[in-house]
Amino acid sequence: MNEKILETLEFQRIKDQLAKYLASATGKQELAELMPQSDYETVLSWQKETMDGADILRLKGGMPIPKLADVRPQMKRLKIKASLNGAELAQIAKVLRASMSVQHFFERLHAEKIMLQVLPKEVDELVTIPSITKRLLQSIDQDTGAVLDEASSKLHGIRQLIAKTEAEIRQQMEKYTHGKMAKYLSESIITVRNERYVLPVLSRERSRFGGVVHDQSASGQTLFVEPQAVLVLNNRQQNLLAQERQEIHRILIELSELAGTYQKEIKNNAVALAQLDFLSAKSKLAKKMKATEPVLNQDHVIKLRKARHPLIDPKKVVPNNIELGTTFDTMLITGPNTGGKTITLKTLGLLQLMAQAGLFITAEEGSQLTVFNEIYADIGDEQSIEQSLSTFSSHMDQIIKIMNNVTEDDLVLIDELGAGTDPEEGASLAIAILDDLRQTQAKIAITTHYPELKLYGYNRERTTNASMEFDLKKLAPTYRLRIGIPGQSNAFAIAHQLGMNEAVVDKA
Secondary structure (H helix, E strand, C coil): CCHHHHHHCCHHHHHHHHHCCCCEHHHHHHHHCCCCCCCHHHHHHHHHHHHHHHHHHHHHCCCCCCCECCCHHHHHHHHCCCCCCHHHHHHHHHHHHHHHHHHHHHHHHHHCCCCCCCHHHHHCCCCCCHHHHHHHHHHECCCCCCECHHHCHHHHHHHHHHHHHHHHHHHHHHHHHHCHHHHHECCCCCEEECCEEEEEEEHHHHHHCCCEEEEECCCCCEEEEECHHHHHHHHHHHHHHHHHHHHHHHHHHHHHHHHHCCHHHHHHHHHHHHHHHHHHHHHHHHHHHCCECCEEECCCCEEEEEECCCCCCCCCCCCEEEEECCCCCEEEEECCCCCCHHHHHHHHHHHHHHHHCCCCECCCCCCEEECCCEEEEECCCCCCCCCCCCHHHHHHHHHHHHHHHCCCCEEEEECCCCCCCCHHHHHHHHHHHHHHHHHCCCEEEEECCCCHHHHHHHHCCCEEEEEEEEECCCCEEEEEEEECCCCCCCHHHHHHHCCCCHHHHHHC
C-alpha cells in the first residue's frame, strides 16, 4: 500500500490509538511495522485473529500479558556467551513466566470449550521451560533485578552473616551514641563512610576514640571516625560483602549460561507474546471504538452500514451508509461545501485501510469490505510553498499519477475533481478524466460541485449520483449521504427562507 494514502487518510492516528493498549516493547515494534496488506488470505487471517481477541476480551476480560521489555539485545549477548546482569535476567524471566501463564490460560479456554479460529496455532508456538523459569524467578527480583537470597544456599548463608555482623556493629556503636561518650559527638548518629560504619566525632575529642579517621566535615570541626572497638567487626563485614559480590557474580554467570542454552526458545516466545499482545490491543481498540468485524469479499464490493469516521468524536459524528461495486462502480457525490463530502470519502478510505490492516471497522455488523491492491486518493490541497504550484496544477499532478498507475483491483478517491480552474473547462476535464478512469474498471468515488457531472451520473453505466443532505428549515447540512440523489444548490430555497421577495425568487 502506498505511503501517500496512509498520510492522506491519517492512518498513523489509528496506530497511535492502538499503541495505548500494547503491553510489550516487541508488540510496539509489531505496530510500527503494521501496513495494510493487499493479499486477501492474509487480511482474512488477520481479521480472524482480531475476532479471536475480541471473543477472549468479551468472555475472559483479555489475555494475561504483562509489560515486557524487548529481550532481543539480551539474546544477542547470550549468543556470544556474555554474562547478563540481574535486570536483564529479570526481563527474560518475565517472558518465560508470561509464556507459561498464557499457555495455561489457553488450556483453560480449551477445557471450557471456548472455540477460537486461529489463535491456538500461535499459542502452540510457545515453549514453556518450567525448570529454568522457576530457577530465574526464585533467584532474581522481578522489579529491581536484585539477586535474591534463595539464588544459592551459599549466598543465603553469607547474607545471614552480614546481617548478624551488622547488628553487632550497630550494637557496639550505640554504646557510643547513647552512652557517656555521646557528649564527644557532634551528633548522636551512626553513619557510613567508605562502606564502613563511623561516628561524627568533634575534632578536639578525636583521641578518645582511637581507630581510623575516614572523612571530615567541610568546616573541619567534625571527623568521621571508625572507633578501635569496631575495626575488627567492620573488617569482617567487608570480607563478607566481598564474598557476597563474588557469589552474586558466579550466580549471574550460571543463570546466563542456563538461559543461553534456550536462546531460540526464549526469542520465539517473545515474538509469539508480541503477536498475542498486538492482537489483544486490536480487540481492545475495537471495543473502545465500538467497531465490528467487516465481512470480506473478493468481488470488490463495499457495503457499509452506518459507517462512522473513527477519528471524529462519536457524539458528533454522523453515521452513513456507503456503497460501491454493488449496482454501480463509480459514485459522484455532490452537495454544498462543508456538507460532509470530503469526510465521506475519508471515511470510506480509512475504514478500507483499517480492514486491510486486520482492524475492526466503525460500522454496523454485517458491513462488507473488500481487499484492494492499492487505494489512491487526491483529497485536500497538496499545494506547498516549495512546490510553487497552483492548486489546480497540484491536483492535476496527483490525478495524472493515479491515471498512470490505477488498475481494476484499485480504489480511487478524488475530492472536488476538476476544481481550481475555469468552471466550463474544469467540468469537461473532469468528465474526460472520469471516462479514462472508468475504463480501468477500478472502483471510484469522487466529490464535485459541477452540475454537469450530475448528468454524467445518469448517462454512464454502473455510475450513480449521490449527495449530502441539506436541511432547508435550519439552513444547515445534516452530513447524511443520499445515494442515487444528486445534490442541489438550494440557492433559491435558501434565499426564500431568508426572506427574499417571492417575486424575485420566482423570476430567478
